[in-house]
Amino acid sequence: MARPAASDQEPSGPQPGSVGLVETQTVELFTAGNPLVLDSGSTLAPVEVAFETYGTLADDRSNAVFICHALTGDAHAAGYHAGADRPGWWDSIVGPGKPIDTDRYFVVCPNLLGGCRGTTGPSSIDPDTGQPYGLRFPLFTVADLVRVHRALLSHLGISRVLAVIGGSLGGMQALQWALDAPNELAAAIPICATTRLSPQNIAFSAVARQAILSDESFHGGDYYATDERPDTGLSLARMMAHITYLSEESMRRKFGRRIQDREEPRFDFGVDFEVESYLQHQGASFLRRFDANSYLYLTRVMDYFDPFADPERAGPRLEAVRAAGTHFLVISFDTDWRFDTEHSREMVRTLGAAEVPVTSREVESPFGHDSFLLAIPDYHRTVGTFLRRLHEGGGVAGPTSGA
Amino acid sequence: MARPAASDQEPSGPQPGSVGLVETQTVELFTAGNPLVLDSGSTLAPVEVAFETYGTLADDRSNAVFICHALTGDAHAAGYHAGADRPGWWDSIVGPGKPIDTDRYFVVCPNLLGGCRGTTGPSSIDPDTGQPYGLRFPLFTVADLVRVHRALLSHLGISRVLAVIGGSLGGMQALQWALDAPNELAAAIPICATTRLSPQNIAFSAVARQAILSDESFHGGDYYATDERPDTGLSLARMMAHITYLSEESMRRKFGRRIQDREEPRFDFGVDFEVESYLQHQGASFLRRFDANSYLYLTRVMDYFDPFADPERAGPRLEAVRAAGTHFLVISFDTDWRFDTEHSREMVRTLGAAEVPVTSREVESPFGHDSFLLAIPDYHRTVGTFLRRLHEGGGVAGPTSGA
Secondary structure (H helix, E strand, O other): OOOOOHHHHOOOOOOOOOOOEOOOEEEEEEEOOEOEEOOOOOEEOOEEEEEEEEOOOOOOOOOEEEEOOOOOOOOOOOOEOOOOOOOOOOOOOEEOOOOEEOOOOEEEEEOOOOOOOOOOOOOOEEOOOOEEOHHHOOOOOHHHHHHHHHHHHHHOOOOOEEEEEEEOHHHHHHHHHHHHOHHHEEEEEEEOOOOOOOHHHHHHHHHHHHHHHOOOOOHHHOOOOOOOOOHHHHHHHHHHHHHHHOOHHHHHHHOOOOEOOOOOOOOOOOOOEHHHHHHHHHHHHHHOOOOHHHHHHHHHHHHHOOOOOOHHHHHHHHHHHHHHOOEEEEEEEOOOOOOOHHHHHHHHHHHHHOOOOEEEEEEOOOOHHHHHHOOOHHHHHHHHHHHHHHHHOOHHHOOOOOO | OOOOOHHHHOOOOOOOOOOOEOOOEEEEEEEOOEOEEOOOOOEEOOEEEEEEEEOOOOOOOOOEEEEOOOOOOOOOOOOEOOOOOOOOOOOOOEEOOOOEEOOOOEEEEEOOOOOOOOOOOOOOEEOOOOEEOHHHOOOOOHHHHHHHHHHHHHHOOOOOEEEEEEEOHHHHHHHHHHHHOHHHEEEEEEEOOOOOOOHHHHHHHHHHHHHHHOOOOOHHHOOOOOOOOOHHHHHHHHHHHHHHHOOHHHHHHHOOOOEOOOOOOOOOOOOOEHHHHHHHHHHHHHHOOOOHHHHHHHHHHHHHOOOOOOHHHHHHHHHHHHHHOOEEEEEEEOOOOOOOHHHHHHHHHHHHHOOOOEEEEEEOOOOHHHHHHOOOHHHHHHHHHHHHHHHHOOHHHOOOOOO
16 A cells, blocks of 8 residues: 555644635636737637635735746645645645745735646647647747736736745746746745756656657547546656655655565565555556646756856846846755755856845755755745745835845 | 767777677576575576676686676676677776786676576576566575576686676675675675665666556566567666666766757757757667566666665674675765765675775766766776785785775
């Protein structure tokens, strides 16, 4: 049997410190008459976006915090859906009195373009064919993700947010947003993110995609009309990626070389070590909530992300960030080897060289890349203090000094 | 197109410094009347072993060096097979004047039990059924691999070798041999090896095996009789493992974020970055030389390896190693993250605590785990000097001081 995740042991229903019961909303942000124009020049319509909000928007609309989720996240960042006994994926940091304090801030979290949790993606119906897009969904960029976020913000009547925050791919969106529209955010908080994937990062994603693409049930991405799904490939992709989310140390602490459910190893090719059981559970449970085509698109968007590749283009944009006074809080974790601190340092160096105000912090945590999802005290304190000072300092008017 | 490996550019045929033309020999070491008795109690017969030798055995039989190969190696360590334009896998270190100097030593390298390059393994015919074993091949241990090595040595009329040397799984066999029969080797040279896999190590192998086991063409291991092979799974396994053999730095040097065969990315799910092309080439070319069932067995044998797990059993065995004077040279590489230096340090600590003579060296190399296959000067000098001193110091009589 699979080793239950820690959250399996949590009591049922909304807990103290939670935002309570929440619902995911959906809004159509782009229509045939007003399509989303992508970086590639392709257009896309309709584009529906699933999102949640927590807290109350201040009368002067100055207290919004925008959350961008990572590869496999969704709009349900905090609180509980009716009947659910697990909270949203970032409930540890979002809620009353928590670092992203819903007593102070109005928090917005949408599902990403290309996703499969309510926002238009490759599993959505292509109006031209009446069939799911599959691989006919256009390839998009992180800038395109941000375009959709900005349209959502506009729909909510908010012209400028206190901060855009996110881990991993979420942090890449925060950086991109600052470059694309620095006046729209007082601060960007990229957490264990990067300015560009290393070849090793790309390699892991390439093999994960290969597992999906070579699954006989993939049918060129048109599996929706069949009773098959590329479950083998998608679960392999998830298992492999999951290894990169944990540190060697956290795996040692969590599993060691313990044998699953018995005293002695059984010496076969089944599940024998606890870590094998855990990975199989991760692979299998992922199938219930994720679409293989979305996995392809959302890993590929990360591969191509490289906003500072062209110095002639990046220079003026960084100057605009500096002029806007957008403050960066760049956080990394010492045992993260998916996007290690060097990735964050490179971001800090580039921003710092352009005289963009940057606060950076490498947080000690044994939990690797997944640390950004966990309640690490030093990490939470850093985010909470930064946001509070920003808010109290007039926030959206633009702070000039860091934490 | 795939990026050619460096060795593709080498001129054809035997080169200066090579042992020249060689052939793989085969010998039947265990028969129905004298079967191999495995750790599990199972018996196996016949057991044929493919091996190569280089250099000349001294009259007093005191100059043998035994090479144990790693997961995907074979008996062809050095020199050239007739018509081949690439030498054996460890030709960089084995040859006249090289660290494993064939002008001085008699070098033996067999293919491992469970392999697929001439030695009995799961693709061999099971005499009970007349069909290939497949998954009916018994599971074996590193001690079983060593049993077969020792039988080969006995067949060659050698009772004691100067050194047993190997990288990765090869180094695990060197350690195991010292524990099982310390009087048979003057020295053991485990290179980028470990005393036991970490859960992260196991996790990578578990996902690789899962890729093979879940391939629709695997047919429960009985694919030999079909016209199918679990090629998708095996190439995924190889691609993933290959990422762990290279360091992040060597990937940066080798590929960076370069696009394959064009100026601009094509923005699709095909091969776009050079690192993707390289991995696909690694996956595809592996299929020509390796059997999926052997991959399962030879990764699983590593998972279970843990010779110091039981202190009560390990204590007397380490004392016997100390009494035999078996000298260890333990080498690791600073950028190896498959089996990092901490793995070697743990081995050194355990041996040192038992007063076994140990020389250890962490070699600087940007090439990660694969460094053991490369001509890193400091590494080669260390091995060459150690072996020469051992040999000149009366070698098989047992040295008392290290390099």
